[in-house]
Amino acid sequence: DIGAWEHILQQRHAFFGKMQVWDYTGLGYTRYNASDVCKEYLGCVVENKVLCNSLLLRLQEQKEDIEKMVYPTRLVSLAFPSKSRNVGVAGLKPPSTEAEELRRSNLVKLDLSDGQTLYSKLVVGADGSKSNVRQIAGIKTTGWSYPQSAIICTVEHTAENDTAWQRFLPSGPIALLPIGDNFSNIVWTMSPEEASRHKSMSSEDFVMSVNRALDFGYGPHPNSSSLDHYVERLFSDFGGTAASTKECFEVPPRAIGLISERMAFPLSLMHSHDYVSKRLALVGDAAHTVHPLAGQGVNLGFGDAAALAKVISEGVSVGADIGDLSLLNRYENDRKGANVAMAAVLDGFQKMYSVDFGPLNVLRAAAFHGAQYISPLKKNIISYAMGDRKSPLFS
Template sequence: MTPLLSTPAAGRCLRTIGTLLHNQQSALMPQLWTASRALSTGTGQDQYDVVVVGGGMVGAALACALGSSPMTSALRVAVVDGQAIDPAAPLPDASEAPEIRVSAVTPSSVNLFRDVGAWSTVQSARNAPFDTMQVWDSAGQGFVRYSAHDVDASVLGHVVENRVLLAALHRRLSESENTHLVCPAKVDSITWPESEVSESDADVRRESNGQAEASGQGAGASVHLSTGKTLGARLVVGADGGRSRVRSLAGLRTVGWQYGQRGLVATVVTDREHSTAWQRFLPTGPLALLPMGGHYSNIVWSTTESHARALESMPHSDFAAAVNRALSEEHAPQPPSSVSSFLPALPFLGGSSAGGFQPPPRVVEAVGRRASFPLSLVHSGKYVQPRLALIGDAAHSVHPLAGQGVNLGFGDAQALAAVIAKGVSTGRDIGELGLLEEYEAERRAANLGMMAALDGLQRLFHAQSAPVALARNLGLDLVQWLTPVKKRIMSYAMGMEPVR
């Protein structure tokens, strides 16, 4: 690259030619757009169009989506992670007990994996489809059984070890010509372009000058790594988890609260194979038993901090007994279920193809390690700034009671990839605030809807007073037998229907 071509004038000239050509031949656009952007900042091995900080499930999904779309596959993408990533590592051996960190991925997330060519790898490893979900309350007899048949689907989702999801995505990443893994390397600091640091400052400047300024077409951001390297980026994506360093370096504030609970995860062996996601709401929090294939199941038990610590350290046999007690014993006086007896008989309600209440399998053994994580709700006040977008837990962390956390993140990755593709196809700057705000508007609405639903459920089931417990059980009964309502809830939880 010659110094002449790296001048702003040359960059503008190339962009103009690109825009003209786009009108005639949009198929040429991705390559041309990349060339004009690279020339305007100066090329070199450390210049990227997109730097994704965090190669976890959500960051890796975004990079795969960019690498597999014809519109964005020519973009130079760096994925930076503090931990070493080996895309050539063998898949976990399915004959061994599953790892304790698993995700229940929705059909919508499965579609993303299919689109980026990563689902076949997941299918070649252990994954447990589930076709039924049963939710019930320890303080009453109300329950809901959801069946995939109710929504004309064969499965409600798949339970997959996080390490399998990651391995599938990292394999696809390594196959993308323009995607580079930069790891292990932590982000130490980020320099944002001076003129684009604060959009509100820019608004004030525009107003005080009494004239419109062109929106930022300045230099990109510079991402400084712990290794001493610096990466130039048109767009920095913070996919670095709930304690996002990128979010704090951008000065973005969060709102949220701690639930005063920990989520304990464990692997257990049950007395029979099953394909149901079981969840019982206890006075201390929900306990989920998720199928993991064969006789293995995964436990996600949200409970008080002291109880979680005790569960974490008790012997395997005591833990198995504690799970069985929690899934079967009565934990409060059982109010009579006033409606469940006659609701099934009302033909206009539609009934349920999942049938009546089923007892869950019994745990015969706990295996491997146990761990617990503090549970909180965290929401970033903004997801975007000029040259910055947050996705996944960096933008929002939710209670795991409905297994939605990473699925919301996959939705972010899909939406941001689509907005970047739109920017490329129309010759816009992919770090431009106006473009990124389209991503924010779409995902903020979707995420807020789900966050409100999950937080509401958490509070509803936490309340133990008799009137609330009675109303709650009545509500569960109604959902169980009101087929249209049930279908809406299922479609929403499966990621197949947006919140309204």
């Protein structure tokens, strides 16, 4: 919508039209295809550096329409308006100075590392999960840490990968995500101790461990059964049969080399009690963090940004104060429910796949089989993950 996509398309990126998710027990798998919901692609994987560079290029193209762009710099401090702020004594200063101080007393003051001071009607806190903006504003959060860390890195294949892969292992999921050419990103969740060990092992040993985790390691490949095909036929009358219900399990492409550093970070769930206050709005990780097992964190942030931009645009069109709380509340009301629902779904998945217990393994297998062979459910899950619907279940 803002014109940055054209720059992304000129750099490394990867559309994917297929996805496969399976369990280490070999009891079930699910495949998704963009054609299931009449789409060309399920999604696109874009590296953070590519996204940031594209946004910066777009800003530079629009610099004539931007009153002030300060980059690079960092925020040193900010002060929100206070009813008790002293704005001077009438008659002791020139009227113009007094009027300016009165105007500024109702704005947010931002001190920057380059020595500049800015005054703004609205501050958008998009400064990550440890947001200084959120902390200074005194907005409380609820959440907890997971006993897991995620290792991320880039690996190389002998051929291009056009599918997103995710396998649930006893220690957590491992995802193989295409990023273009013959490369894929790895996002591997495991205990902090295992993460430390995998981060320090040789590149060759790490690649071997990745291939084992995505193939026969921990358990066999899943297979279809006659019961699965009966379930498929049973539900085919409700909205037709999704193309991917007939797709067989596939083995992911093998990694042949590690081409980036391995980074590890702890995982947590966090949700802000409030997304907004007067002259402040939080977006993305500053407002919420989720488990990365479905790769939805950045998508939630994009949804926040789009919703806030829409509210600001509507406010400007009618001459409203864009920092007014009644206006900003419309953004919070639009986004909070969807974000809480996604966080709850992902947290539930994390807990369900953190226990290796016979009856629970059977329940997980049933979930995989249902998602694979019940076409209406499969289509709803795809649409939910793509942001086209608010619930992954029937509605």
